[in-house]
Amino acid sequence: MFAIALKADRYPTYVLRDSELPSRAEVVPERGGLITRWQINDQDILYFDAERFANPELSVRGGVPILFPICGNLPDNTYSFNGQTYTLKQHGFARDLPWQTLGQDVTDAAELTLALDSSEATRPGYPFEFRLRFTYRLFGHTLEIHQQITNLSDQPMPFSTGLHPYFEVKDKAQLSFDLPASQYLDQNTGEVSAYDGGFDFSRDEIDVAFKFLSGTRATVTDGDLKRRLTVSWSQAYSTLVFWAIKGKDYYCLEPWSAPRNALNTGEQLLAVEPQQTFEATVKFEAEFL
DSSP, X not given: OEEEEEEOSSSOEEEXXXXXXXXXXXXXXXXXXXXXXXXXXXEEOBOBOHHHHTOTTSOOOXXXXXXXXXXXXXXXXXXXXXXXXXXXXXXXXXXTXXXXXXXXXXXXXXXXXXXXXXXXXXXXXXXXXXXEEEEEEEETTEEEEEEEEEEOSSSOEEEOOEEOOEEEOSOGGGEEEEOSXXXXXXXXXXXXXXXXSOOOTTSSEEEEEEOSOSSSEEEEEETTXXXXXXXXXXXXXXXEEEEEETTOSEEEEEEESSOTTHHHHOTTOEEEOTTOEEEXXXXXXXXXX
């Protein structure tokens, strides 16, 4: 049986449940439409820094932040469009703005739809009229995010979209990877290296982008927590980023539609025509070993 309840917390929080499994996910529309928790059999799949979340002046670290209209950062946080220069901070504004709740359904899943529209908060950095509709679906061992991005402007609207999930881990040395790529770009050094199936977790930070993907799914097996996580995505996502910090109990596996600085370079940049809608889906699935 599927259910959705509204919990009175620091911010109004929607709790999506599949009671037969049991599994649950929590979503906070007011803080960037953020998924803050995903649990299966009372096990947390996501990492979440609640103390940092409590300070609205800080960027969230944990859960599943939404990246739009850029993924990553821009040089000096600026880009040019039609001869004008605009400013966007890292990963864009969608993860920081309040979203509205549009509807819910519990027929085939615990399903919640949120909305973010262009406004006075978005136009100074992104001169387009748009409508975002994100639908979260929880069922069984699966958490699915369906995206609809509609261009309400009178000209093509360039953008990147992505997700930045933080997955909980206790011992990174016990992780094994099956990723659809043979090389990666180190986003700190700019070096391109062959990918041999693993990472050097003795480094203070790992921040790499797989830009030439051979498939649309990636799997991480955690031998310590005895679970396997699969992330799959629509063809529109061209880049997969892996990020981890030494000493932190998380790793991030992030589907992006374009790499950093795509608004300036045009690399893998998406554009939706006036009055048209772009659609894509990212799915997370957990398996216990």
